[in-house]
Amino acid sequence: MEDSDEEPPLAVEINDAANSNQLTESSELPPVGITVITGYLGSGKSTLINYILKAQHGKKIAVILNEFGEELGVERAMINEGEEGNLVEEWVELANGCICCTVKHSLVQALEQLVQRKERLDHILLETTGLANPAPLASVLWLDDQLESDVRLDSIITVVDAKNLRYQLKPNPDSSSFPEAYLQIAFADVIILNKVDLISQHDSGAVLEELEKEIRDVNSLANIIHSVRCQVDLSKILNCQAYDPTHAAHLEALLKENKSLTTKGLHDSEVRTLCICDAQQIDLDKVRIWLEELLWDKKYGMDVYRCKGILRVRNSDELHTLQGVREIYEIVPSRKWRNEEIQMNKIVFIGRFLNEEILLQSLHTCIVGTN
């Protein structure tokens, strides 16, 4: 894609395992993981970053603090110097503009520059201050042709303020805009429910349960972690490999674990999670057509932010995984079905205007033998 492009990137379909394997085969070292950190104003993003930088994990971690949309053309990158814990500042140059066009190229370049430093980094954190919607960033970092080998999206972490979440999810009566907190929750792989110390002690259990339910109604797939001052177990937030198709065990576990997938009480226009299941074999070509109609053409008027699933594909003894972020999706054979397993299709959608009946009916057009 050219620098001057003003249009959002075209939807790209990547449908074979070979493509994703190229990333690691072409370079000797595995790509450096990037964690995108989002969250409402004051939720605790900087607190999390400071905690990660100062913790004694012995890893060399770079942080890019990015004020998307700001006039400034340079951004501060802070890098900790491993065990000594000193922080070093570097500047990476980023063009001004919208992430889906001009910034995209320079962000990719900045990341590659960082990764090519003499001393190898173990991880990169990207704080998206000022960016309400992490989706375009996810698309750039996840399956982008420019980002050939050196970095890969590890996960999106959303920090949520337990005390104020309720207010942040309420529509603003003076504005027709959609509360951005919804989008940040919808696109998260991990949600840190921070500031739990500010919930009154005597009913904190019930309040936290209710908050978790509200989060799960929007996004049933994310892992929710409670915290005070973002002091979390780093093994739960770094190296999650949330977008790695070969990391299917993670996806399968998520699918199994989902308890509250029927959010029937919610209004269609609200962001929610919905799951459809069907045991019949499906035709992969038809599934691609179905998904493209759904995600690209918006044939059924649904606004799908994310989809994840496992598929039972015709003429294959392998479980296939599906991942989608907005218009981009990937279907990859993951592993052989086990003898004791019930083979089935199970797809989770997160988005607005989702209709379970239409999703299920339209999925039926992909079943082997239907026209």
Ligand SMILES: Nc1nc2c(ncn2[C@@H]2O[C@H](COP(=O)(O)OP(=O)(O)OP(=O)(O)O)[C@@H](O)[C@H]2O)c(=O)[nH]1
């Ligand atoms: N009581 C309490 N305060 C917290 C906790 N976590 C963070 N804070 C405080 O909340 C305030 C905001 O935290 P930050 O980490 O700056 O939040 P942020 O999301 O980076 O803020 P912006 O960059 O303004 O969006 C700071 O004063 C923190 O010290 C917590 O768990 N409990």
